[in-house]
Each structure stands twice: as C-alpha cells, then as structure tokens.
Amino acid sequence: MNTGHPSTGAAARHHGTLTRWNDERGFGFIAPAGGGAEIFAHISAFPHDGRRPQVGEVITYLTQAGPDGKVRAISILRPGANRPSRAVREHKPRGQRSGWLGALLSLCAIAAIVAVVYTRYVGQPEPAASPTHAASPVVRQAQRFSCDGRQHCSQMRSCEEARYFLRHCPNTKMDGDGDGVPCEQQLCN
Incomplete structure (x- = not known):
C-alpha cells in the first residue's frame, strides 16, 4: 500500500539520499530528507536507464509496505535525470535504431536493386546498328x-x-x- 497525502489519498513523493548500496546484491538504504529511519531500496525500484545507483545521490521515491511489513522505496527517480542518459540513448544496438533515415536508406537500396534487375532482364533495348560496324x-x-x-x-x-x-x-x-x-x-x- 502506498503512503500518501492524508487528505487526498494521492501518493506523495519523498526526498532522500542514498546512504548505503550493495551493488553485488542489488539493494541499499535511503536516508529520508525529513529525518527518520532509513528506507530499504531494491535495484528494481530504480529507473532502467543503465546508470547504477551511487551512494550520496539525491533521489525521490514513493513508499510501500514490503512482504515483511516493513516500508520500502518504490518508483525511485533521480531529479533532473528521469530520462536515459545521452550515452545510453546513443549506444543502442544497431538493430534497435529506427527512424526516417533508416527507412529512406532501405527504400533507396530496394530501388537500386529493382533498377538493376529491370535494365538487365526487361528494359534492355536492342543494340542499334552502329555506323562504324560493317x-x-x-x-x-x-x-x-x-x-x-x-x-x-x-x-x-x-x-x-x-x-x-x-x-x-x-x-x-x-x-x-x-x-x-x-x-x-x-x-x-
């Protein structure tokens, strides 16, 4: 269950700092900005932007009771970095790149193949008699x-x-x- 603003029932984002992080096990703890007990944070709650959590970074989060009844952080965001970094966006594998340039290049390649096939097999005119030949x-x-x-x-x-x-x-x-x-x-x- 999300903890939120008492009058509206909407989930309220909390601010804090990542104070401890175990990269091998994929979890750490957040110190809330307003003080209080540290909040558990799992790697799955962080954005999937290719950046690993760093101790000392400021984050925002929602809270939810975990399976053991303890409060945990969910939907973690990095203020000002909610989108994947430029390096992550530019290093997509070739097969995942898309856009009008790829479509245009594909159409040009198809047109070239059609032109070669047409001139070789269909549209080749009969050679005209050259005045230099007997x-x-x-x-x-x-x-x-x-x-x-x-x-x-x-x-x-x-x-x-x-x-x-x-x-x-x-x-x-x-x-x-x-x-x-x-x-x-x-x-x-």
Whole structure:
C-alpha cells in the first residue's frame, strides 16, 4: 500500500539520499530528507536507464509496505535525470535504431536493386546498328542484288547472288534437288 497525502489519498513523493548500496546484491538504504529511519531500496525500484545507483545521490521515491511489513522505496527517480542518459540513448544496438533515415536508406537500396534487375532482364533495348560496324551480309546482299526477273543459274554472276535470288525472289529455278543450295554444279559446289 502506498503512503500518501492524508487528505487526498494521492501518493506523495519523498526526498532522500542514498546512504548505503550493495551493488553485488542489488539493494541499499535511503536516508529520508525529513529525518527518520532509513528506507530499504531494491535495484528494481530504480529507473532502467543503465546508470547504477551511487551512494550520496539525491533521489525521490514513493513508499510501500514490503512482504515483511516493513516500508520500502518504490518508483525511485533521480531529479533532473528521469530520462536515459545521452550515452545510453546513443549506444543502442544497431538493430534497435529506427527512424526516417533508416527507412529512406532501405527504400533507396530496394530501388537500386529493382533498377538493376529491370535494365538487365526487361528494359534492355536492342543494340542499334552502329555506323562504324560493317553491315550484315544480308544487308550488303540486299544492297547489291535485287529481284529483277532472273530465274536461272546461267543468269547469276556468283554463288552469293544465286543464294539471294533463291531466298528472296519468286519463281527461281536454281535448286533442282530442293536442298536449299542453288546452282550446285555451276557456282556453289
């Protein structure tokens, strides 16, 4: 049960000084500022801010009857230091840090991965013919030859010309055995 202000029933904070502390066992005693018997204080009543209790520090506390009926300190606070110290806040493990910067970096990493995958597998344009490269043989043949009505091997000047006519021109009579090779006896042997 909390001891508090008699007229309101609200818990009153008491002030005192930590006079003894056993760090190995996790308990000590507080001397109340108004005098009187020392109050027992357990480590679990202190803020979980990473700072160990220090003999001589001024604290505020509430009181409660313990299991043995004796009064003990609970909800201990250090005036002016109710929040974790800056060193404790800055040394969180990496996995516990959060905020907009981490979210932004994560989004940038995802966008970079998507861009690489897209350009490598989806959005890669067909390479355009470069003016410095020689035209492919089909283009050169198309520029050199045209379907002009010739149909027989005797009318051809080369094997390349006969192949062009066989592939691109109608009504040719240059592949007697139907194997796709024109003028085998005259030009393409």
